[in-house]
Amino acid sequence: xxxxxxxxxxxxxxxxxxxxxxxxxxxxxxxxxxxxxxxxxxxxxxxxxxxxxxxxxxxxxxxxxxxxxxxxxxxxxxxxxxxxxxxxxxxxxxxxxxxxxxxxxxxxxxxxxxxxxxxxxxxxxxxxxxxxxxxxxxxxxxxxxxxxxxxxxxxxxxxxxxxxxxxxxxxxxxxxxxxxxxxxxxxxxxxxxxxxxxxxxxxxxxxxxxxxxxxxxxxxxxxxxxxxxxxxxxxxxxxxxxxxxxxxxxxxxxxxxxxxxxxxxxxxxxxxxxxxxxxxxxxxxxxxxxxxxxxxxxxxxxxxxxxxxxxxxxxxxxxxxxxxxxxxxxxxxxxxxxxxxxxxxxxxxxxxxxxxxxxxxxxxxxxxxxxxxxxxxxxxxxxxxxxxxxxxxxxxxxxxxxxxxxxxxxxxxxxxxxxxxxx
Amino acid sequence: xxxxxxxxxxxxxxxxxxxxxxxxxxxxxxxxxxxxxxxxxxxxxxxxxxxxxxxxxxxxxxxxxxxxxxxxxxxxxxxxxxxxxxxxxxxxxxxxxxxxxxxxxxxxxxxxxxxxxxxxxxxxxxxxxxxxxxxxxxxxxxxxxxxxxxxxxxxxxxxxxxxxxxxxxxxxxxxxxxxxxxxxxxxxxxxxxxxxxxxxxxxxxxxxxxxxxxxxxxxxxxxxxxxxxxxxxxxxxxxxxxxxxxxxxxxxxxxxxxxxxxxxxxxxxxxxxxxxxxxxxxxxxxxxxxxxxxxxxxxxxxxxxxxxxxxxxxxxxxxxxxxxxxxxxxxxxxxxxxxxxxxxxxxxxxxxxxxxxxxxxxxxxxxxxxxxxxxxxxxxxxxxxxxxxxxxxxxxxxxxxxxxxxxxxxxxxxxxxxxxxxx
Numbered sequence: 001x002x003x004x005x006x007x008x009x010x011x012x013x014x015x016x017x018x019x020x021x022x023x024x025x026x027x028x029x030x031x032x033x034x035x036x037x038x039x040x041x042x043x044x045x046x047x048x049x050x051x052x053x054x055x056x057x058x059x060x061x062x063x064x065x066x067x068x069x070x071x072x073x074x075x076x077x078x079x080x081x082x083x084x085x086x087x088x089x090x091x092x093x094x095x096x097x098x099x100x101x102x103x104x105x106x107x108x109x110x111x112x113x114x115x116x117x118x119x120x121x122x123x124x125x126x127x128x129x130x131x132x133x134x135x136x137x138x139x140x141x142x143x144x145x146x147x148x149x150x151x152x153x154x155x156x157x158x159x160x161x162x163x164x165x166x167x168x169x170x171x172x173x174x175x176x177x178x179x180x181x182x183x184x185x186x187x188x189x190x191x192x193x194x195x196x197x198x199x200x201x202x203x204x205x206x207x208x209x210x211x212x213x214x215x216x217x218x219x220x221x222x223x224x225x226x227x228x229x230x231x232x233x234x235x236x237x238x239x240x241x242x243x244x245x246x247x248x249x250x251x252x253x254x255x256x257x258x259x260x261x262x263x264x265x266x267x268x269x270x271x272x273x274x275x276x277x278x279x280x281x282x283x284x285x286x287x288x289x290x291x292x293x294x295x296x297x298x299x300x301x302x303x304x305x306x307x308x309x310x311x312x313x314x315x316x317x318x319x320x321x322x323x324x325x326x327x328x329x330x331x332x333x334x335x336x337x338x339x340x341x342x343x344x345x346x347x348x349x350x351x352x353x354x355x356x357x358x359x360x361x362x363x364x365x366x367x368x369x370x371x372x373x374x375x376x377x378x379x380x381x382x383x384x385x386x387x388x389x390x391x392x393x394x395x396x397x398x399x400x401x402x403x404x405x406x407x408x409x410x411x412x413x414x415x416x417x418x419x420x421x422x423x
Numbered sequence: 424x425x426x427x428x429x430x431x432x433x434x435x436x437x438x439x440x441x442x443x444x445x446x447x448x449x450x451x452x453x454x455x456x457x458x459x460x461x462x463x464x465x466x467x468x469x470x471x472x473x474x475x476x477x478x479x480x481x482x483x484x485x486x487x488x489x490x491x492x493x494x495x496x497x498x499x500x501x502x503x504x505x506x507x508x509x510x511x512x513x514x515x516x517x518x519x520x521x522x523x524x525x526x527x528x529x530x531x532x533x534x535x536x537x538x539x540x541x542x543x544x545x546x547x548x549x550x551x552x553x554x555x556x557x558x559x560x561x562x563x564x565x566x567x568x569x570x571x572x573x574x575x576x577x578x579x580x581x582x583x584x585x586x587x588x589x590x591x592x593x594x595x596x597x598x599x600x601x602x603x604x605x606x607x608x609x610x611x612x613x614x615x616x617x618x619x620x621x622x623x624x625x626x627x628x629x630x631x632x633x634x635x636x637x638x639x640x641x642x643x644x645x646x647x648x649x650x651x652x653x654x655x656x657x658x659x660x661x662x663x664x665x666x667x668x669x670x671x672x673x674x675x676x677x678x679x680x681x682x683x684x685x686x687x688x689x690x691x692x693x694x695x696x697x698x699x700x701x702x703x704x705x706x707x708x709x710x711x712x713x714x715x716x717x718x719x720x721x722x723x724x725x726x727x728x729x730x731x732x733x734x735x736x737x738x739x740x741x742x743x744x745x746x747x748x749x750x751x752x753x754x755x756x757x758x759x760x761x762x763x764x765x766x767x768x769x770x771x772x773x774x775x776x777x778x779x780x781x782x783x784x785x786x787x788x789x790x791x792x793x794x795x796x797x798x799x800x801x802x803x804x805x806x807x808x809x810x811x812x813x814x815x816x817x818x819x820x821x822x823x824x825x826x827x828x829x830x831x832x833x834x835x836x837x838x839x840x841x842x843x844x845x846x
Contacts, residue, residue: 207663208665208668209667225665227665238819240630240817240818241698241702242698242723242790242791243631243632243698243791243792244632244815245632245696246697246698248632248636248815253701253702257680257683257684257687261680261684264677264680268669269669272668272669275665275667276669277664277713277714278677278680279664279709279712279714280709281704281706281709281715282706282709283703283705286703286704288652290700290818292702298711300664300711300712368666368667392663392666392667392671394663394666
């Protein structure tokens, strides 16, 4: 490091290198690459291990310390000057959906690593250690549930239970984790993970179209919306499409279609914040000339406010009760309710100030999707930084983000981490 | 036969035996029996051959002649006094749906055989031969298309093409037909089938609820309604249920639900004669938290009048055109159009008179389902006699008909066949 660097202004963001960050995305995208430009890199597979190994090589080359925990979360640490202080954690995941892209999760990991490198490049020393973390199995595709690594770390999930989870081939998480020893040896472990960090900050692509449509580059994530999932079963009676007159039918599909049409209407939100989705819709028996006997569909309802979710649920139940007065029976069951997560307002202001200082157009928004960050508000001040992704598309081989947006998000991440690790 | 029988009134119906007919249904139901009280007897399987063999044994015991044709239709003949005259044909099929019942098809075959026995019991001799026929593969489950035997007989289907049709295991119709030689030897063949009969009459369970709901025992079938099948494809864009606001969605399911709800309404028929059914409805990708990208559904539309079908099709196309103005693209394709079949009015009047004479409550109705009889109007005067089935249920192990209703339908069949064979 030169004397100039030693006396540089306090902000580490100026040392974030857009091209280095972009190249690392291309290198990680090779592990599990699928045509035309996607990635299938499911948790704890050979592809996942190869991507982790690349990070470990890069970390070793920079002299960062490396450690892991019992669920396979991987921590790359830039040591602080006061080892007794709780570290600042930042990161995301490297596992993807079966037909995923280059950025979901990966950006948060590589932005965290770039921040460590930016600090190291500038020779900045802070009281607190900064840890770039790779959470195990965020997507929950190979092993359910998702958010597994962050869930175990935070205490929301049981380590023992998670180690016993098996994939479709009968391989347990514990078994799949054995190959991790080829990447990280016990001797490399530095700080012991598992204790509450000083703060947690995660960078991520938005996975939605809002930043792009508003022309914003940095999203100040206010929290993660609550989610409620419902299963609806409509039961009628099978019959022959040619012989049973309409007056004698108990057509489960007709009843379901009418109910669903009512639901779309009655759950329309003028403020366009409520998310109401029917994703699965299955008809039994499904014969071309058979009046359907039964329909099962599911409802995915999300909003940042519990009160709004409560109100929407009431409208939902009223529509279902109304439909059940007809010829078919209708049953609804709530199968999941996850309260909204609220992120730290102070961290939000730090993100906003950094974006302003760097002249990045910024806006506040809730996260529509779940993230590892949602495990941390009970433990420590938590925040997220979003950057735009093309067309809002994610969990798709068409997922795309630009090098300059990633650099912008990483610069803000560097600034805020620097502040948090200095306090 | 006693002297009393020899001088009996002309109507053969009095010699129809309810218990004999019922017992034969129980015997045939053993071949391919499935729990709890159903039948799986697909065309040209061992079960189908065993059921045919039982009929052949009964026919031999009565001294009726037996013959077959190249598609395996089986003819049991009561010879007339004037062999040069075209015979009267009556029958149906013994093959069933995978989860079928005891009566669909079987009743028409056993009623035809009962009529032959009633004539023989009475020693009635008529100028024309009467043939009880078992048509091959009416259901079209194992080999497609259905109505195969009657279709080949009537010339609507090509024998060569049908012999080459293969089932899911690669077995051709020609190969499956080889086992028929164990049942019928060439030497047994009497009259040569294939030429236009003098008349065709088929007894069948209604497969719908109309006779039962009207308290009628005999249905005078006016014809078989026309059918038009359509495939509708709605294309939108996949998206994340949590991140994409309603305003940015191109939700193929939402568009399809709204379109289908409009279709049910706009195709409602105050006279309750039009049949409009959506039986298949499939959603892609079908993930619980994914905005659907595409929906495919099919429409089954039936009515006895072509003009009504034309009008309904116009309303259908208008609704689709209207839906296509939205965010999703909508395509509709007509994949089948079969004109309505009109049965012979004179045979209808004969059925009505016999029912009146026998004091059976009768009513006219079109057939909602397709039957072998629909192949015959181009060849000869054709008619069908329906009897009620419980709840209108058919193609189901719950299919049920009563012994007295079957006897009633068979008595009317006997009377009308007797008249037709005497002319």
